[in-house]
Amino acid sequence: MKKIVTICGPTGIGKTGFAIKLAKRFDGQIIGADSMQIYKYMDIGTAKPDAREIRQVPHHMIDFLEPDDEYDAGQYARQASAVIDALDEKGTLAVVAGGTGLYIRALIFGLFRSAPVCGQTLSRLADQAQEKGGQSLHDRLRECDPKAAKRIHPNDIFRLIRALEVFESTGRAISTEQETHGFSNPKYDSLTLGLTMDREVLYDRINQRVDIMMNQGLLKEVAGLVEKGYSLGLKSMQSIGYRHMGMFLNQTVDLDEAVRLLKRDTRRYAKRQFTWFRKEPGIIWLNPSEVQRAEALVKQFLDGRH
RNA sequence: GCCCAGGUAGCUCAGUCGGUAGAGCAGGGGACUGAAAAUCCCCGUGUCAGCAGUUCAAUUCUGUUCCUGGGCA
DSSP states (O other), X not given: OOEEEEEEOOTTSOHHHHHHHHHHHTTOEEEEOOTTTTBTTOOTTTTOOOHHHHHHSOEESSSOBOTTOOOOHHHHHHHHHHHHHHHHHTTOOEEEEOSOHHHHHHHHHOOOOOOXXXXXXXXXXXXXHHHHOXXXXXXXXXXXXXXXXXXXXXXXXXHHHHHHHHHHHHSSOHHHXXXXXXXXXXXXXXXXXXXXXXXXXXXXXXXXHHHHHHHHTHHHHHHHHHHTTOOTTSTGGGSTTHHXXXXXXXXXXXXXXXXXXXXXXXXXXXXXXXXXXXXXXXXXXXXXXOHHHHHHXXXXXXXXXX
């Protein structure tokens, strides 16, 4: 199995710098695993690696989509896989780095096979959810896939829609598909390093980073995107930072409040990431300062003594 | 020094006509299989400032001490 190194952890903890150090040390290249850094023109708010950093180590899966392009974890897994395979042929180490847990999981284990998301079905179901509420979708799901209905809360519209979509387009229950798949067949042998630190310290860093983003011109970046015609309703524009600046531009809140909410929502996001990664098996947790230890671990791993 | 208003959850406060208390914000835990920076679920015990008194019972009433605001000197 191909070996890769994966760096994960919450937002703002220093994954970018850490991954660059490791990649340089082992002559590797970085594969982003971030569902927002994939978009062009969204630089400040996504804390995308800057030009100087990219010059140090080649980056992939970053900065290659228009903000209104459709994208999903399945496409990510396929494309990132192709990049890793190409690097592998040259004997170059792939360092996957990012905070989108689902992308990392999809890359390493794949997703269950099924028809890809169909925009039509999706929006039709979304309309129905709007009209009749989540409960009606839940009722329908209970009929065709009671197991899934049991696991999905009636308010969790996204998951209800997906489950119904899978049933309607394949005739099979998502619960069965998931059980069969079970994330049980890794496609890569990954040394996964999770970055962590004291929660309070992280939160301080996050607050400070938001202030820095504001100084760097986050508001201008978002206003510029709107001017270019990218609607605030876009998925990308509803991400952290972008939606907050949008709220200010809409005059829903004043700037202080927008920044306050931006900090809070970033903190909450970091918390959710901890929840996700905590239960991922096999992660070795490190403080971002432990670069030497990480290097030793990678060396061991590559030497096959893992 | 005197007068007034306060001291209740991390913060801002509500409340108990005496039967040990609850909102908002913040925070915590969890879920997650092709939208995932999204989406969703759950979580409030805190010497009710300290001490003493009245009472079957005090965070609630009384006294006193301390602290914080404001006013007068």
